[in-house]
Amino acid sequence: MDPINTTKLIPTEVLKEAYKDALSPAFKQLGEFGEDVIKTVRLVLFPTQYTATLQDRLAKHLKKSIEQVPQDNRIPPIESLALPIVEQLKYHDDTSLAGQMFVNLLSRAMDKERISEAHPAFVQIIGQLAPDEAVLIRQIGAHKNRPAAYLRPLQKGSNVFLESQRVNLISQSELAHAAAEILLAVAVQPEEMAQPDLLYTYIEHLVSLGLVAYTNQPWEREFRNGKPASFDFWFIELTGIGRLFCKACLPSI
Incomplete structure (x- = not known):
């Protein structure tokens, strides 16, 4: 026999309020706006059973996202964008890039001055990116005014050139x-990656x-x-959507 799921025995509205109450302490200092955010995200929380650890993790993420928005710029997030983001936040701790x-x-979705940066496609893109x-x-x-470049052995060899090799x-x-x-100056630096060989x-x-995209x-x-005879190199740059993604999702560069 399957174990009893106790959430099925509790009225829906009672459960929703319980999840709201679990997150509320972290949002008290954010006032009415914090309560509005809870009303939105509890649709994601219900009816999943959460441990205190997961509740605390999500509360920290939400609180940080609100605090990053200037108070005068705060607007309630659109559910169609906020809910998929919150769904993903459940699986990431504070150290996750x-x-x-x-x-x-x-934060961009709650900032009236920057909401145009919050493209819905970015939710899926983040989920597909390796940290590197x-x-x-x-x-x-x-490199604001120049494309970046990467070096590669002739004939598209697989070896990756690290800093000392690039300099030589x-x-x-x-x-x-x-x-x-x-x-x-513009060469990418694979030595800063966890898996530079990729x-x-x-x-x-x-x-x-x-x-x-590649650029000429x-x-x-x-x-x-032209190119030197001992190695190849190509120039690459962020596309328009790439620049928007960088501006919206990554720390300032």
Whole structure:
């Protein structure tokens, strides 16, 4: 016989109020706006049974997302966007990069000045990103006025060049000094990733998600004289939706 699910024996409205009461202490100082947020997210909480740990985790995420919004800018989040975000937040603790991105996205959904950044597609995109890919997005977007670049062995070899290798290859290449300095500055840094050997896979995935695209722009200026013979390199940049994602979901860069 299946164990009795006690939630089925309790009236719906009683359960909803119970979940509201579980989160309310963390929101008291946020006043009426905090209560409005609870009214929205309890639709996600009901009728799942939550441990105190999960309730506390979700309350912290929601409280942080509200506190990131200037008080005068706060508006109730749209359910169709807020509920999928809160559903995902249940599975991420304070140290999760994905959790931080969901918190940031929820903040945008509650900020009248930045709500246009909260694209619904970002909920699914965050769920598809490896933590290293978020690091890579941040690196690509760090160069405001220039595309980023990545180096690769000739014939699309699989080896990934870490910092010391990049410095040696570029300094010993036939690139003009100015071009070499630019390439060193804009090259992505796989050594900052947990799995740098997956760099090329990460780039392909970000391109497939529409967040990153290849560009030939630098070849028309500093690099119009061609590539050195000892390695290949390509330029990549954030697309329009990639820049919006970076602005909405990632910390300022």
